[in-house]
Amino acid sequence: MSDTRFVNQRAVGTSVLPDEAIPLVEGDGRFLNDIKLAGMYHVAFLRSQHAHARILSIDTSKAKTLSGVIKVITGKDILGKVEPFRSMPNRFSGGESVQHWLAVEKVRFCGEAICAVVAEDRATAEDAVELIEVEYDPLPAVTDPREGEKDDAPRVHDTVTNNYLIKREYQRGEPAKAFADAHLVIKRQFRIHRKQALCLEGRGVVAAWREGSFPLTLWISHQLPYVVRHYIALHLGLAENDVRIIAPHTGGGFGQKASIYPEEFLCAHLALTLRRPVKWVEDRFENMVASTHARDQYIEVEVAFDKDGRILALGSDIWVDVGAYSTYLWSAGMEPLQTGGLMPGPYKVPAMRYRTRGVATNKTPVGPYRAVGRPSASASLELVLDEAARKLSIDPAELRMRNLIPMEAMPYRNANNLVHDNVNYVPCLKLASAKAGYEKLRAEQKELLSQGKMRGIGISCFAELTGLGTTTAVGPGTLLQPGRDAVTLRLETTGVLTIAAALPSQGQRIMTAMRQVACDELGIKLEDITSMSNDTSMAPYGFGTFASRTAVFGSGAVIQAAKELRRRILALGAFLLEVPVEQLTIANSEIQTLDRSKSLSLRAMAERSFFTAKGIPDELNKGFEVTSFYDPKHGSFAGGAHIVAVDIDTDTGQVSITRYIAAEDIGTIINPAVVEGQIIGGIAQGVGEALMEELIYDEEGQPRTVTLADYLIPSAIDIPNVELHHASTPSHALGGFKGCGEGSIIGAVGAIACAVVDAMSRRGGDLHEFPATPERVLRGLGVVT
Amino acid sequence: MAREQRIEVTVNGRRYEKTVPVRLSLADFIRDHLDLTGTHLGCEHGVCGACTVMLDGRTARSCLTLAVQADGAEIVTIEGLRSEDGKRHIVQDAFFENFALQCGYCTPGMLMTTIELLQDTPNPSEAEIREALSGNLCRCSGYQAIIKAVQVAAEKMQK
Ligand code: FES
Numbered sequence: 001m002s003d004t005r006f007v008n009q010r011a012v013g014t015s016v017l018p019d020e021a022i023p024l025v026e027g028d029g030r031f032l033n034d035i036k037l038a039g040m041y042h043v044a045f046l047r048s049q050h051a052h053a054r055i056l057s058i059d060t061s062k063a064k065t066l067s068g069v070i071k072v073i074t075g076k077d078i079l080g081k082v083e084p085f086r087s088m089p090n091r092f093s094g095g096e097s098v099q100h101w102l103a104v105e106k107v108r109f110c111g112e113a114i115c116a117v118v119a120e121d122r123a124t125a126e127d128a129v130e131l132i133e134v135e136y137d138p139l140p141a142v143t144d145p146r147e148g149e150k151d152d153a154p155r156v157h158d159t160v161t162n163n164y165l166i167k168r169e170y171q172r173g174e175p176a177k178a179f180a181d182a183h184l185v186i187k188r189q190f191r192i193h194r195k196q197a198l199c200l201e202g203r204g205v206v207a208a209w210r211e212g213s214f215p216l217t218l219w220i221s222h223q224l225p226y227v228v229r230h231y232i233a234l235h236l237g238l239a240e241n242d243v244r245i246i247a248p249h250t251g252g253g254f255g256q257k258a259s260i261y262p263e264e265f266l267c268a269h270l271a272l273t274l275r276r277p278v279k280w281v282e283d284r285f286e287n288m289v290a291s292t293h294a295r296d297q298y299i300e301v302e303v304a305f306d307k308d309g310r311i312l313a314l315g316s317d318i319w320v321d322v323g324a325y326s327t328y329l330w331s332a333g334m335e336p337l338q339t340g341g342l343m344p345g346p347y348k349v350p351a352m353r354y355r356t357r358g359v360a361t362n363k364t365p366v367g368p369y370r371a372v373g374r375p376s377a378s379a380s381l382e383l384v385l386d387e388a389a390r391k392l393s394i395d396p397a398e399l400r401m402r403n404l405i406p407m408e409a410m411p412y413r414n415a416n417n418l419v420h421d422n423v424n425y426v427p428c429l430k431l432a433s434a435k436a437g438y439e440k441l442r443a444e445q446k447e448l449l450s451q452g453k454m455r456g457i458g459i460s461c462f463a464e465l466t467g468l469g470t471t472t473a474v475g476p477g478t479l480l481q482p483g484r485d486a487v488t489l490r491l492e493t494t495g496v497l498t499i500a501a502a503l504p505s506q507g508q509r510i511m512t513a514m515r516q517v518a519c520d521e522l523g524i525k526l527e528d529i530t531s532m533s534n535d536t537s538m539a540p541y542g543f544g545t546f547a548s549r550t551a552v553f554g555s556g557a558v559i560q561a562a563k564e565l566r567r568r569i570l571a572l573g574a575f576l577l578e579v580p581v582e583q584l585t586i587a588n589s590e591i592q593t594l595d596r597s598k599s600l601s602l603r604a605m606a607e608r609s610f611f612t613a614k615g616i617p618d619e620l621n622k623g624f625e626v627t628s629f630y631d632p633k634h635g636s637f638a639g640g641a642h643i644v645a646v647d648i649d650t651d652t653g654q655v656s657i658t659r660y661i662a663a664e665d666i667g668t669i670i671n672p673a674v675v676e677g678q679i680i681g682g683i684a685q686g687v688g689e690a691l692m693e694e695l696i697y698d699e700e701g702q703p704r705t706v707t708l709a710d711y712l713i714p715s716a717i718d719i720p721n722v723e724l725h726h727a728s729t730p731s732h733a734l735g736g737f738k739g740c741g742e743g744s745i746i747g748a749v750g751a752i753a754c755a756v757v758d759a760m761s762r763r764g765g766d767l768h769e770f771p772a773t774p775e776r777v778l779r780g781l782g783v784v785t
Numbered sequence: 786m787a788r789e790q791r792i793e794v795t796v797n798g799r800r801y802e803k804t805v806p807v808r809l810s811l812a813d814f815i816r817d818h819l820d821l822t823g824t825h826l827g828c829e830h831g832v833c834g835a836c837t838v839m840l841d842g843r844t845a846r847s848c849l850t851l852a853v854q855a856d857g858a859e860i861v862t863i864e865g866l867r868s869e870d871g872k873r874h875i876v877q878d879a880f881f882e883n884f885a886l887q888c889g890y891c892t893p894g895m896l897m898t899t900i901e902l903l904q905d906t907p908n909p910s911e912a913e914i915r916e917a918l919s920g921n922l923c924r925c926s927g928y929q930a931i932i933k934a935v936q937v938a939a940e941k942m943q944k
């Protein structure tokens with residue numbers, strides 16, 4: 001990087017107001033459901049009412065005759081015409097699952113789509129769905145992974161010998177020896193229930209045939225436009241360049257909109273065959289049963305400690321209820337492999353073993369949701385650390401301090417084979433403790449306990465691998481290495497810089513972040529920089545938004561591309577101003593001599609280079625558009641420590657959070673206010689995960705939580721004021737950035753779980769099943785049975 | 786019972802006369818018939834608050850209200866919050882300047898509820914704000930920035 005870049009103050013590090021939010025606050029957003037095209041048809045789905053059943057017959061005759069109905073199709077109608085979803089190969093795969101876009105012969109979960117109705121409007125399509133008659137032959141359902149793994153369990157898929165979709169055993173170091181020699185071994189079992197991302201806006205698609213210059217255009221509420229483009233083409237037998245994908249404003253993603261689902265693909269097929277635009281928007285019921293679920297683990301953890309509370313070995317056994325199908329693209333390995341593999345978090349673990357399984361059941365498939373696997377894994381380990389602290393009479397904060405990977409030991413390869421470098425785990429815990437007034441907090445707790453009140457304090461330290469480059473697969477065991485993304489910088493002839501990337505935002509303000517970085521790198525004023533990040537017809541290749549990667553990739557690629565663009569600008573500037581290039585810089589959207597005696601606006605230069613280029617040597621006028629791919633190769637760990645105090649109402653079992661302190665290391669911060677929103681938003685989801693959110697199924701595999709009245713997410717009165725502090729250290733990635741989208745949910749679930757159990761343990765109570773609902777808390781206290 | 790009915794409503798200061806199916810929700814009427822898509826649907830069950838609009842000066846969940854029930858009413862949606870010269874409402878500005886929205890899906894409802902709160906309680910405490918907003922779910926923000934925005938808007942409105 002040149003050292004003459006900055007005349008003005010740096011934009012990175014300031015809370016630049018995000019222009020991209022203006023349409024949203026003014027009511028001018030364009031979400032999927034806001035799109036209306038001439039002649040557009042609407043789609044509704046008939047969904048299975050059974051968890052597992054053979055389809056004996058489908059009678060669509062009445063539905064077809066309803067006025068306004070255009071077409072009714074079943075799974076058989078598209079058999080052989082489109083390519084169903086076969087589970088992605090995974091090194092740890094068990095049996096294969098094949099998911100037809102509309103069920104063929106069998107249904108395997110409640111909510112699975114069986115028929116699609118196309119009609120002139122949605123209400124008519126829904127009316128027609130009601131008129132379809134399906135005859136089922138119900139089959140025994142698998143509803144629990146530990147039952148489902150047994151040899152005599154019913155099979156979810158016919159072609160397999162058991163219900164394992166994923167199975168892995170891992171060992172490193174000598175865990176058996178460590179357990180045998182340990183001073184203390186703690187073994188615990190946990191049950192973490194099923195939940196879901198609950199985007200406030202469901203999924204949706206508008207698929208249009210020959211709209212503009214592409215045979216197929218898809219507006220889709222999705223996090224990965226290019227990935228959708230690739231797979232749409234593959235499954236419909238098109239060429240990729242026949243397809244344009246646009247991700248409009250998106251009302252939350254959190255991983256749920258990072259998978260590929262049958263409904264959207266089916267709509268693309270319908271648009272092609274009907275030669276009309278079609279639209280499908282998921283309603284809340286559909287979202288509860290047909291969009292991916294998450295978590296749902298049984299976790300047995302065993303940790304060996306020496307007498308000072310240092311971890312000697314970690315062992316775990318994990319069963320994940322992954323639902324009926326291997327989630328397309330990511331495979332069924334997400335929760336099982338990450339729960340096992342990432343359990344060590346920020347702690348030094350010299351030896352490790354785990355056995356993990358993803359067992360197919362007759363439930364909605366499990367897919368990625370914010371921080372996949374880690375909230376459950378981290379909470380399990382943190383609860384064990386607390387128990388060790390109690391047994392060894394070591395303060396829980398001190399015990400964690402002894403086990404955290406210190407900066408001096410980095411780069412540090414942990415027993416799960418991941419390398420930690422440049423992460424302030426220890427400073428984060430120190431900072432959180434200091435800001436919390438940890439000793440005082442404990443003294444207060446003692447006082448309250450002596451008054452008969454139930455106060456608990458929980459600490460959780462976490463690590464989050466962000467911004468993964470090509471050397472680490474995001475989906476463990478899969479072939480996918482989403483580690484390269486590109487950005488195009490284009491200086492328009494008006495002197496405005498356009499940044500294009502395929503990194504859609506669901507509120508992360510990635511466009512603002514990239515503008516800030518470009519402003520610093522190029523000396524172009526923020527108001528002269530625009531960006532777009534959601535349209536494959538304009539953006540260069542990129543994987544999209546997930547796994548806390550977007551700011552790292554977008555910003556890194558901007559830095560790289562800016563270097564070349566800057567070189568071209570200065571070279572032409574030198575020619576036009578007739579001064580040596582070394583004497584020039586760019587500031588405030590102008591090319592200036594360092595002594596500011598001469599200047600030329602970027603607009604004048606850009607106009608000249610295009611409209612009146614005569615006389616400019618070709619080698620100085622190669623165009624002011626640069627595309628650059630960025631691959632950080634490795635990932636960067638972000639980390640942090642959360643400290644939480646809770647009060648439990650002994651009559652109702654209700655948990656309320658009284659203090660919440662978070663200290664995080666997320667690398668160089670681009671926009672502090674945006675980052676704060678990401679972290680606190682993650683904590684809020686963690687509060688829901690730890691205390692409230694649970695998708696309930698009965699023994700037949702019927703979902704019991706299908707509306708927002710049954711599935712509770714936190715409201716403004718459930719979330720505490722978060723005291724957020726930073727102990728940042730730059731990563732090795734360009735710009736020193738790390739991701740910050742997911743870490744805080746890990747910290748929140750662990751810290752809250754520990755605080756609840758801390759309070760309960762003072763009354764001889766315990767809890768090993770989460771969320772810690774009032775009922776479970778009372779049961780854990782022995783108040784109710 | 787007639788399947789359609791003629792209604793007359795004023796939305797964001799403009800009068801509309803329309804014939805609508807009696808089963809049509811006010812939300813669908815506003816979004817699909819008037820093309821005012823700033824009002825969002827998050828649950829269609831009266832839980833999330835994303836669809837909140839002003840109906841004769843009070844907040845109403847447009848997913849639970851039928852269009853025919855709004856006959857004769859005066860409605861304000863998020864599109865009607867800016868002044869005629871295009872200036873944002875104080876509450877809109879406060880939300881924007883305090884980073885109180887991420888995906889923005891909950892925002893239309895949040896703005897309406899905030900405006901009603903500040904009409905009734907010009908100087909609300911944090912607890913009152915949390916209580917007032919407890920019927921508007923936001924999945925992104927953790928509410929902290931929203932509460933800050935409401936406080937800033939309250940201050941500005943008193944000036
Ligand atoms: S859509 Fe009306 S309250 Fe949720």
Ligand code: FES
Nearest residue numbers: 887891923924925
């Ligand atoms: S900003 Fe996304 S739901 Fe509130």
